[in-house]
Amino acid sequence: xHAWDECTVAEETLRxxxxxxxxxxxxxxxxxxxxxxAIARSQAIAELRGWGAYCGLQIEYSLAARSPDRxxxxxxxxxxxxxxxxxxxAHGLLAGKRPPSRLPASRRQALDxxxxxxxxxxxTPARVALAWVLRQGLLPALGTRTLAQxxxxxxxxxxxxxxxxxxRLDAATRVRRExxxxxxxxxxxxxxxxxxxxxxxxx
Numbered sequence: 001x002h003a004w005d006e007c008t009v010a011e012e013t014l015r016x017x018x019x020x021x022x023x024x025x026x027x028x029x030x031x032x033x034x035x036x037x038a039i040a041r042s043q044a045i046a047e048l049r050g051w052g053a054y055c056g057l058q059i060e061y062s063l064a065a066r067s068p069d070r071x072x073x074x075x076x077x078x079x080x081x082x083x084x085x086x087x088x089x090a091h092g093l094l095a096g097k098r099p100p101s102r103l104p105a106s107r108r109q110a111l112d113x114x115x116x117x118x119x120x121x122x123x124t125p126a127r128v129a130l131a132w133v134l135r136q137g138l139l140p141a142l143g144t145r146t147l148a149q150x151x152x153x154x155x156x157x158x159x160x161x162x163x164x165x166x167x168r169l170d171a172a173t174r175v176r177r178e179x180x181x182x183x184x185x186x187x188x189x190x191x192x193x194x195x196x197x198x199x200x201x202x203x
Contacts, residue, residue, distance in 0.1 A: 001013060014046050014053075021052035028054075032059065037071075042054065057082070058083070059085060061073075063132055064093055070175060085133050088130055089126055089130070094114050095129070096124070126156070127155050128161070128169075130153055130159075131161055135166065142154075
């Protein structure tokens with residue numbers, strides 16, 4: 001299902017998918033551009049009724065577009081969905097395409113972090129950005145226009161970013177958790193007892 005239309009009830013879509021799977025016309029179904037709650041509800045309905053459920057999820061995801069970290073990716077991991085990232089280079093921004101003159105701060109930070117690490121490692125920005133997406137366990141959907149771009153993108157498979165490089169990329173691009181996660185986890189961390197200082201057990 002390419003996108004949630006808010007009009008077709010989940011049961012109708014799922015029954016049609018189940019018919020296709022049972023007839024052998026498709027091996028499974030995927031879903032894209034749909035809220036996490038709607039996907040989770042559909043998976044529950046399919047399980048209760050013994051229908052074929054979604055096995056894959058396709059989302060826009062890159063170092064410049066990390067909002068799926070809040071809901072969609074945790075849901076996909078919990079439901080064991082294979083995730084494909086479309087526009088993993090942020091529509092060419094992270095591959096060196098000339099950015100617009102007025103770039104949102106979050107995208108500027110992502111571009112700067114990727115460019116810096118690319119310069120340090122001798123890699124192209126595209127390889128750094130794609131290697132990071134692969135490191136998150138997602139399958140990047142490549143949208144190259146030339147053979148040279150394809151070869152460069154495929155080279156990301158051999159890239160192994162170091163821990164500190166991954167930390168820098170994450171720090172520059174991570175999104176705020178927002179409610180209820182900030183309430184649940186930030187509050188829990190604030191209430192947690194402090195870690196003992198070295199030697200405290202000897203006092």
